[in-house]
Amino acid sequence: MKCDYCDIVEGIGKSQILHQDSEIVIAIRDHVITPGQITVFPKKHYTIMELVPKKLLAKCAAIANKVSVAVFDGLGSQGTNILVQNGLGAGQKVPHFGIDIVPRIENDGVNLQWEPTQLEEVTMDLVFKELKKEASEFVKKGLAGKEEKEIIVDEGDTEIEVEEGKDNYLLKSLKRIP
Numbered sequence: 001m002k003c004d005y006c007d008i009v010e011g012i013g014k015s016q017i018l019h020q021d022s023e024i025v026i027a028i029r030d031h032v033i034t035p036g037q038i039t040v041f042p043k044k045h046y047t048i049m050e051l052v053p054k055k056l057l058a059k060c061a062a063i064a065n066k067v068s069v070a071v072f073d074g075l076g077s078q079g080t081n082i083l084v085q086n087g088l089g090a091g092q093k094v095p096h097f098g099i100d101i102v103p104r105i106e107n108d109g110v111n112l113q114w115e116p117t118q119l120e121e122v123t124m125d126l127v128f129k130e131l132k133k134e135a136s137e138f139v140k141k142g143l144a145g146k147e148e149k150e151i152i153v154d155e156g157d158t159e160i161e162v163e164e165g166k167d168n169y170l171l172k173s174l175k176r177i178p
């Protein structure tokens with residue numbers, strides 16, 4: 001069984017491809033939050049964002065930005081929500097990375113809001129300490145393009161390194177079968 005986005009690439013299903021090249025697809029799907037919602041995704045099946053090569057991810061983001069502008073111009077939107085549901089824990093429905101551009105107008109009845117939680121100082125400190133440790137690492141890796149190999153998850157012909165002991169949801173999402 002293939003995933004919904006792979007089906008779109010193969011021309012199966014009720015979606016319409018607005019544009020495609022050898023790497024990416026820009027499509028209108030039949031399951032949307034608002035009419036005019038557009039999804040940009042790589043043709044190759046990457047389950048989550050972490051798997052997408054940096055250059056391809058940058059291309060998807062740049063196209064999503066252009067699409068957002070087009071939606072303002074073409075549909076008279078007053079705003080767009082640009083969404084990535086990354087991983088099972090984030091409610092990702094299709095196990096294939098994609099960026100949704102959701103056209104919005106005031107009072108359109110769509111509720112993508114959530115109530116911010118006021119953190120206790122102790123929780124704030126705890127989170128800060130944890131992330132501070134990580135931050136120096138991910139900034140270093142992100143800026144230098146260095147990646148440390150720890151656990152290697154084999155995703156067909158893609159490999160991703162995951163820090164040992166890290167994660168369960170990351171691993172689950174990585175290993176998710178369409």
Ligand SMILES: [Zn+2]
Nearest residue numbers: 003006045096
């Ligand atoms: Zn897929």
